[in-house]
Amino acid sequence: MTEGTCSKFNERLEDDSEDEEILEESPCGRYSKRREEVQQRDVPGIDNAYLAMDTEDGVEVVWNEVQFSERKDLKSEKIERVFDSLIELEHPNIVKFHKYWLDTMNQAKRMIFITEYMSSGSLKQFLKRTKRNVKHLPIQTWKRWCIQVLSALSYLHSCGPPIIHGNLTSPEYATGGVSPASDIYSFGVCALEMAALEIQGNGENNANVSPDNIQHTLDSLSDPQQKDFIEKCLRPDPSTRPTARQLLFHPILFEVHSLKLLAAHITVKNSKVFPESVIEEAIHKHYGTPDAPLADLVSGSETKEFSLSNLPVIEKLEKFMEDVK
Numbered sequence: 001m002t003e004g005t006c007s008k009f010n011e012r013l014e015d016d017s018e019d020e021e022i023l024e025e026s027p028c029g030r031y032s033k034r035r036e037e038v039q040q041r042d043v044p045g046i047d048n049a050y051l052a053m054d055t056e057d058g059v060e061v062v063w064n065e066v067q068f069s070e071r072k073d074l075k076s077e078k079i080e081r082v083f084d085s086l087i088e089l090e091h092p093n094i095v096k097f098h099k100y101w102l103d104t105m106n107q108a109k110r111m112i113f114i115t116e117y118m119s120s121g122s123l124k125q126f127l128k129r130t131k132r133n134v135k136h137l138p139i140q141t142w143k144r145w146c147i148q149v150l151s152a153l154s155y156l157h158s159c160g161p162p163i164i165h166g167n168l169t170s171p172e173y174a175t176g177g178v179s180p181a182s183d184i185y186s187f188g189v190c191a192l193e194m195a196a197l198e199i200q201g202n203g204e205n206n207a208n209v210s211p212d213n214i215q216h217t218l219d220s221l222s223d224p225q226q227k228d229f230i231e232k233c234l235r236p237d238p239s240t241r242p243t244a245r246q247l248l249f250h251p252i253l254f255e256v257h258s259l260k261l262l263a264a265h266i267t268v269k270n271s272k273v274f275p276e277s278v279i280e281e282a283i284h285k286h287y288g289t290p291d292a293p294l295a296d297l298v299s300g301s302e303t304k305e306f307s308l309s310n311l312p313v314i315e316k317l318e319k320f321m322e323d324v325k
Contacts, residue, residue, distance in 0.1 A: 020034055020035075020036070021034065021035050022034060023035055023050075024063075026099065026101065026112075026114070027101055028099070029055070030054060030055055030056050030099075031052050031053070031054060031055070031061060031063065031098075031099070031114050032052055032053045032055060033050050033052045033063040034050055034051045034052060034053070034063075035050070036050065036051040037049060037050055037051075038050060038051055038062050038117070045066060046064050046065070046066060047065055047066055047067045048064070048065040048067075049062055049063065049064050049065070050062070050063045050065075051063070051117070052114065054098070054114075059117070060117045060119075061098060061114050061115065061116065061117050062114065062115045062116070062117050063112065063114060064112065064113050064114070064115060065110050065111070065112055066110065066111040066112075067108055067109075067110055068108070068109040068110065068111065076102060079102075079111060083097065083100040083113060085159075085163065087099070087100070089155075089156075089159075089163075091151070091152055091155045093148045093149065093151055093152040094152045094155070094156070095115050095116050095118060096115065096116040097113060097114070097115055097116075098113075098114040098115065098116070099113065099114045100112065100113035100114070101113075123190065123194075127193065127194070127197055127198075130197060131197050131198065134197075135197070136195075136196075136197065137194055137195065137197060139223065139226070142191075142194050142195055142226075143252065143253055145194060146191055146194075146229075146247075146253060147248065147253055149187060149190070150187070150244045150245075150247050150248050150253075151244075151248070153165070153180075153183055153184075153187065153244035154243070154244035154245045154248065156183075157180040157183070157243065157244055162179075162180050164178055164179065164180060164182065164183055165183045165186065166178050166182065166183070169185065169186045169189045169190075169209065170182035170183070170185045170186050171185065171236070172185075172238060177238075179238060180243065180244070181238035181239070181241045182238065183244075184233050184241045184242065184243070184244065184247070185233060185234060185238070185241065187233055187244075188230050188232075188233025188234040189209060189214070189234070191229070191230050191233065192214065192217055192218065192230050192234075193217075195221055195226055195230065196217045196220055196221065198217075199213055199214065199217045214234065218230060218231065218234075223252075225250075225251055225252040226252055228250075228252075229247070229250050229252050229253070232247070232250075233247070291307050292307055293305040293306065293307050294306050294307055
């Protein structure tokens with residue numbers, strides 16, 4: 001190893017050591033704040049976000065900080081009610097809130113809360129990476145993303161009272177009349193951006209998207225069901241927008257055959273009879289190669305072979321079984 005290489009290697013080690021330096025600990029001593037900032041926490045209202053360590057579970061978490069200046073009114077009771085509700089949330093598609101506390105020891109008061117660390121990054125980063133490689137997002141990827149977000153929104157909106165995300169893209173945000181329907185509009189904007197990978201005139205927080213830009217992007221979509229799905233989310237009148245649960249049953253998302261769903265439930269409930277080895281590879285093993293004929297389709301005088309490769313793979317069997325569980 002040359003002297004120059006050794007020097008660069010040592011610099012990287014020093015940088016890693018600085019990132020892992022413990023700057024602060026939670027009052028309970030469980031969470032240790034590091035110097036490394038978390039870039040994907042593109043969330044309005046959060047002033048700083050750092051990587052931290054959960055010393056009990058041995059996993060990385062995010063240390064979020066909200067600064068309270070003289071302009072920001074610190075209503076501790078209201079804040080505690082909000083965070084108490086957030087900590088109780090349990091859903092696979094919602095970032096987990098672990099703990100929160102108020103720091104009033106310093107001159108600048110802070111609300112600090114610990115959340116799950118999502119190492120895959122933000123939606124904005126995903127779109128940026130995807131646009132480098134493809135012109136259009138695969139429809140199955142788009143559907144899977146929509147189902148996950150709508151599942152989370154349906155869960156939040158079913159709480160009592162409903163928990164509203166309140167993203168800035170909703171037209172009702174300016175008037176203060178935010179409701180679950182506002183979340184549906186915001187979701188619609190995100191679903192449109194996912195489908196087209198870009199909305200012309202889109203700002204940093206989607207707040208600068210004009211109706212003309214939205215319509216222009218909608219017109220560029222080739223799938224009529226996808227277009228209809230997004231148009232329903234973006235209806236100007238909030239009362240006419242479908243709920244998150246209703247959208248989950250839109251034809252473009254709800255395409256699981258009832259017999260397939262029944263078979264999956266039976267498999268899950270009888271795990272001893274049907275072990276987890278019942279996966280997609282087992283199907284190929286049973287039927288042979290993907291080109292092996294399964295049946296002959298007769299249409300008049302024409303006969304066509306139907307093979308395993310002709311089956312449209314809507315989703316991986318493992319993923320489907322996991323969703324049923």
